[in-house]
Every structure is written in C-alpha cells, then in structure tokens.
Amino acid sequence: MEEFEGLLVKTVLLQEQPMRLSLIKLAKDGEITEGIIKDRYLSNYIFRLPNDKYTLKVTGKRNQRNQLVIKHMQIKNVDDYIKVIGTPE
Structure with a gap:
C-alpha cells in the first residue's frame, strides 16, 4: 500500500452506473497525483469538499x-x- 499526502485540487465524476468512479487530483510540491475512488461512500464525501x-x-x-x-x-x-x-473514517 502506498501513501500520498497532498492538496485536493480537482474532483471529477467519471462514471455513476454500474459502479461509481471518481477521479481526484492531489498536488504536492508541484507534483500532481491522480487518484481513483471506487467506494461509493468516499466518492459522495469527496464531492462535498471544496477544491484548493x-x-x-x-x-x-x-x-x-x-x-x-x-x-x-x-x-x-x-x-x-x-x-x-x-470525517470519512
């Protein structure tokens, strides 16, 4: 398992049916990392958060x-x- 810590800069809904997929972009020191969320609960939660x-x-x-x-x-x-x-925990 890999850990990454960064500022949430963008959230995108990729697909809703049959399985919800969300894309988030996290920035740290000029480096952007893309993350995919498959979990419906985490996906719903992430869209409540403002970017940056x-x-x-x-x-x-x-x-x-x-x-x-x-x-x-x-x-x-x-x-x-x-x-x-x-919190999402």
Missing part, C-alpha cells in the same frame, strides 16, 4: 495507468466545516 482548501492523506495501490486506487482517506487540516459533515 483541504490536505488529504490517501492510501492505496497503483493501477496500470499509474493512478492511485484509493482505499483509505484522511483529512489533515480539519476545520469547523469538516466537524459538521464528519
């Missing part, structure tokens, strides 16, 4: 396209908004 505000720590494995398939996600800079909507 939250730092995420994600864990997963790389696929053939060198995208990180995310299994676990943690928000590093929790604020009042996150306390209201809850």
Whole structure:
C-alpha cells in the first residue's frame, strides 16, 4: 500500500452506473497525483469538499495507468466545516 499526502485540487465524476468512479487530483510540491475512488461512500464525501482548501492523506495501490486506487482517506487540516459533515473514517 502506498501513501500520498497532498492538496485536493480537482474532483471529477467519471462514471455513476454500474459502479461509481471518481477521479481526484492531489498536488504536492508541484507534483500532481491522480487518484481513483471506487467506494461509493468516499466518492459522495469527496464531492462535498471544496477544491484548493483541504490536505488529504490517501492510501492505496497503483493501477496500470499509474493512478492511485484509493482505499483509505484522511483529512489533515480539519476545520469547523469538516466537524459538521464528519470525517470519512
């Protein structure tokens, strides 16, 4: 399992049926890493977060396209908004 920590810069819904797939882009030190979310709960949660505000720590494995398939996600800079909507753990 690989870990990556970076600023959430973009979220995209790739497919909704039959399985929900979301793409996120995380930036750290000028490097952009793409992550794929297959989990419906995490996918719904990620669309509640505004871009360019939250730092995420994600864990997963790389696929053939060198995208990180995310299994676990943690928000590093929790604020009042996150306390209201809850955390993804």
